[in-house]
Amino acid sequence: MALKTIQAPIPGTFYRKPSPDQPVFKEPGDIIAAGDTVGLIEVMKSFMPVVAEEGGKLAAFHIENEDPVMAGDPLYDLEA
Amino acid sequence: MALEILKPGLSTTVQDLGRPGYYHLGIPLSGAMDREALIAANALVANDDGDAALEAVFMGPEIRFTADAVVAVTGAELPPKVDGVEQPTWQAFLIKAGQVLSFGFLKAGARAYIAVAGGIDVPMVLGSRSTYPLGALGGHEGRALKAGDVLPLGPARRKPKPGALVPPGLRRPGGRDVELRMLPGLYWHRITEAAGRHFFDDVWKVAPEADRIGYRFRGGRPLDFLPREQPFGAGSDPSNIVDSCYPYGSVQVPGGTEPIVLHRDAVSGGGYFMIGTVVSADLDLIGQLQPHQQARFRAVEMAEALAARRERAAALAKLKAAV
Structure with a gap:
């Protein structure tokens, strides 16, 4: 099993949910497909979706909901 | 082409x-x-x-x-x-x-x-x-x-x-923990002496909303205002003033909580008091700040602001001569 760490493409605030009262996009252990939204990053008054470029098993998140991120910070691990 | x-x-x-x-x-x-x-x-x-x-x-x-x-x-x-x-x-x-x-x-x-x-x-x-x-x-x-x-x-x-x-x-690729020089402004008298000290002592962080219009900062202590009866034409919040012109680099603090430094796409006027103006020599540095990075403000007088402007102009002339 190759483990790959996916990095944040932009800095901002990371969200795991589409809105505070909704469930998270993905849980650790979920199988995700390329094109799935894994989270949101808020910057400059807009929310940019973090879209999976490849599929696999989402092994773990490196950051929590509403944590600050810098570009290049690890977001989650993917088992391909 | x-x-x-x-x-x-x-x-x-x-x-x-x-x-x-x-x-x-x-x-x-x-x-x-x-x-x-x-x-x-x-x-x-x-x-x-x-x-x-x-x-x-x-x-x-x-x-x-x-x-x-x-x-x-x-x-x-x-x-x-x-x-x-x-x-x-x-x-x-x-x-x-x-x-x-x-x-x-x-x-x-x-x-x-x-x-x-x-x-x-x-x-x-x-x-x-x-x-x-x-x-x-x-x-x-x-x-x-x-x-x-x-x-x-x-x-x-x-x-x-x-x-x-x-x-x-x-080269100036932009960095962390920058110091922004600020000329205290026309409405400085609206805040308490302690609030003025806190503003310069506190470490501020760039808010994710920061954009070309203004760079918002948070993380410092809220400003306490001196009591006054709001003049005719000013809103009811103590951070409100009778509408005024907003210079580039001016630092407004709506509600006294989060300073916003107006930048290149600034709005030209409005009803928030301004604590001061970031010197023109430091506006480029703001443009290179990422969300969550830290900045502090330091008070300068006009002579230092003008010296800073000359210094950046000289540095730029040196850069162009070197290319």
Whole structure:
């Protein structure tokens, strides 16, 4: 099993949910497909979706909901 | 000779040195958030200082070139790649017809300037090619770039030299923990002495909302105001004033909680008190701050503000002489 760490493409605030009262996009252990939204990053008054470029098993998140991120910070691990 | 935008990045706009002369009508200067980096990028490709280039914030675009061109990327450390091969920043490089310019992850700073020999030849609007998205003015159709846009290039002014570089000691890629010099302003008397001390002692962090209009900071202690009966025409909050002009770099603190430094796309007036104005020499530094990075404010007097301006002008002259 190759483990790959996916990095944040932009800095901002990371969200795991589409809105505070909704469930998270993905849980650790979920199988995700390329094109799935894994989270949101808020910057400059807009929310940019973090879209999976490849599929696999989402092994773990490196950051929590509403944590600050810098570009290049690890977001989650993917088992391909 | 053109640039085809394959992917626009997060918010990539055409910018030059701006559109002075219309602020009294509510049309701000616009132009590069980091003017020195724009001038450096233009110098590297043998353009004039005020030729139009692309400003990419946090994330680079993907661009296909329809003809050979000389390109330079300055400002933020956003590694350029030609057909996937990494190129240096702060150095002119050749890109061939059909090749694609893309970018790696941002390593430092916030805004990269992508200058191409000849400059981006969008129409002049009120004397500038800068994009003012809020007013749908200038640049390419008055907005940030989208996939499928095609940008014309002007004819090269002089023969550019691939390999030309800015010596490392003269580069300002933008950093963390910056100090912003501020001239305390007309409304300083509205806050308590303790609040004034806290403002300069506290460490402030860039809020994710920060953009070309204003850079919002949070994390410091709220300001306490001296009591007064609000004058006619001012709102009821103690941070409200009778409407006034907002200078570029002015620091308004709505509700006394989160200072906002107005930047190149500033609104020209309104009803928030201003604690002071960040000196013009430090506005470029703000343009290179990422969300969550730290900054502190330091009080200066006019003499130091003017000295800082002369110092930056001298540094820029040195940079241009070195290229």
